[in-house]
Amino acid sequence: MALPGVPRGRITGMGTGMGLGVKIRAGALLLLREEARTALPQECCGFLAGSGGVITVVLPACNFLASPTSFEIAPQELFRLVREIRAQKLEHLGIYHSHPAGGNFPSPRDIQRAFYPQLAYFILSPLRDAANPVRAFSIRESRVTELTIETVQG
Ligand SMILES: [Zn+2]
Numbered sequence: 001m002a003l004p005g006v007p008r009g010r011i012t013g014m015g016t017g018m019g020l021g022v023k024i025r026a027g028a029l030l031l032l033r034e035e036a037r038t039a040l041p042q043e044c045c046g047f048l049a050g051s052g053g054v055i056t057v058v059l060p061a062c063n064f065l066a067s068p069t070s071f072e073i074a075p076q077e078l079f080r081l082v083r084e085i086r087a088q089k090l091e092h093l094g095i096y097h098s099h100p101a102g103g104n105f106p107s108p109r110d111i112q113r114a115f116y117p118q119l120a121y122f123i124l125s126p127l128r129d130a131a132n133p134v135r136a137f138s139i140r141e142s143r144v145t146e147l148t149i150e151t152v153q154g
Pocket of ligand 1: 097098123
């Protein structure tokens with residue numbers, strides 16, 4: 001399914017041969033970690049938006065599946081979020097969800113259902129001892145590339 005108004009990507013470093021990165025404001029990063037914890041035992045999910053290629057806004061969504069091992073955003077909510085991003089004149093930059101059991105790497109289902117190669121896929125681990133509680137990936141034609149997360153203060 002193609003969403004209207006999803007812009008071309010802002011994943012930095014694309015095609016330069018250097019590591020790929022994504023920029024996110026420190027406050028948004030904290031909010032994401034909180035989302036993963038409060039959604040327990042279920043997976044949390046939502047969109048990430050911002051401007052100038054920097055993620056500044058977290059738009060939580062309802063996990064339609066109410067599941068600890070998968071997530072789905074209902075179509076009506078998808079469109080509501082896209083409209084909200086457009087109304088705020090923001091760029092849609094990413095999608096996030098959590099893996100309550102840890103292991104925050106894209107699952108086969110995540111890869112299969114990654115329809116937006118231009119977006120950064122953030123996967124969170126709510127576990128206290130997680131080595132990397134927030135990881136981000138580019139998923140293009142089933143190829144997964146981890147993105148370096150650059151935290152922007154403010
Ligand atoms: Zn997943």
